[in-house]
Amino acid sequence: MAINTDVIGKTYPATTYAVGREKIREYARAVGETRPLYLDPDAAREAGYDDVVAPPMFAVVYGLPAVAVALFDPEVGADFSRLVHGGQEFVWGPLVVAGDEITTTVTVSDISERAGNGFFVFESVSANQRGETVCTGLWSNIVRAE
Amino acid sequence: MALHPGDELEPLKVTPDKYLTVRYAGASGDFNPIHIDADFAAQVGLPGNILHGLYSMAQVARAQTDAAGGPEALRRLSVQFRGMGLPEHELTVTGTVREVQDGVAVVEATCEQNGKKIIRKAEVELRVDV
Numbered sequence: 001m002a003i004n005t006d007v008i009g010k011t012y013p014a015t016t017y018a019v020g021r022e023k024i025r026e027y028a029r030a031v032g033e034t035r036p037l038y039l040d041p042d043a044a045r046e047a048g049y050d051d052v053v054a055p056p057m058f059a060v061v062y063g064l065p066a067v068a069v070a071l072f073d074p075e076v077g078a079d080f081s082r083l084v085h086g087g088q089e090f091v092w093g094p095l096v097v098a099g100d101e102i103t104t105t106v107t108v109s110d111i112s113e114r115a116g117n118g119f120f121v122f123e124s125v126s127a128n129q130r131g132e133t134v135c136t137g138l139w140s141n142i143v144r145a146e
Numbered sequence: 147m148a149l150h151p152g153d154e155l156e157p158l159k160v161t162p163d164k165y166l167t168v169r170y171a172g173a174s175g176d177f178n179p180i181h182i183d184a185d186f187a188a189q190v191g192l193p194g195n196i197l198h199g200l201y202s203m204a205q206v207a208r209a210q211t212d213a214a215g216g217p218e219a220l221r222r223l224s225v226q227f228r229g230m231g232l233p234e235h236e237l238t239v240t241g242t243v244r245e246v247q248d249g250v251a252v253v254e255a256t257c258e259q260n261g262k263k264i265i266r267k268a269e270v271e272l273r274v275d276v
Contacts, residue, residue: 023173
């Protein structure tokens with residue numbers, strides 16, 4: 001497959017995601033989380049937070065829309081029909097709470113080819129409304145050889 | 147909670163039901179049809195709807211925050227996806243504490259289904275000073 005390494009280092013305009021209480025609860029239920037901190041605003045307040053807390057892997061919810069822009073960038077040229085998720089890393093900072101506004105910036109970290117498979121790695125940096133980095137992500141995708 | 151090198155985390159077992167991938171797609175925003183459309187999945191050579199890798203990763207994360215007593219402890223999680231997870235088959239997450247240094251426990255975890263590791267050698271860092 002043809003790959004375009006010129007696009008490595010490209011950074012996309014930041015996007016902002018407003019974190020809602022019901023979205024956190026929907027996500028928590030879908031992944032089987034039962035911790036009251038994620039579901040019950042009173043329990044979260046008792047623990048010192050303003051509202052329900054997002055499970056760490058909620059990073060997917062606020063990060064994915066930003067990463068999708070890069071993934072679908074024609075300059076990146078990833079064939080979505082042959083795409084599989086190869087690996088994922090997250091590093092977390094302060095917890096995300098309902099009411100937060102999370103701004104994510106995505107950069108094309110690496111594009112390479114091995115044995116006909118294309119490897120596409122994106123980095124996301126997400127910060128809350130106070131400018132604290134709440135999560136950085138490395139999203140590794142593989143476009144399988146035809 | 148105290149973690150020591152060699153400690154095994156409490157295994158986490160969960161069986162995603164038939165419609166889990168639809169709920170996870172809605173909750174996460176990942177609507178790749180290989181997860182929610184069995185006909186499409188079959189066309190591209192898959193055995194059926196497959197689990198989202200990030201759902202399986204969320205189970206690995208849940209096992210860690212359960213072991214450490216809360217989400218504040220989870221500092222880093224890195225996984226490689228191997229093989230396909232399927233709905234209606236039990237997932238088992240296991241983990242072993244490799245080292246504890248400067249208030250951080252390093253855990254190596256796996257997620258298995260039907261005896262196959264679908265996440266192999268997940269690397270975890272947990273704060274143990276919280």
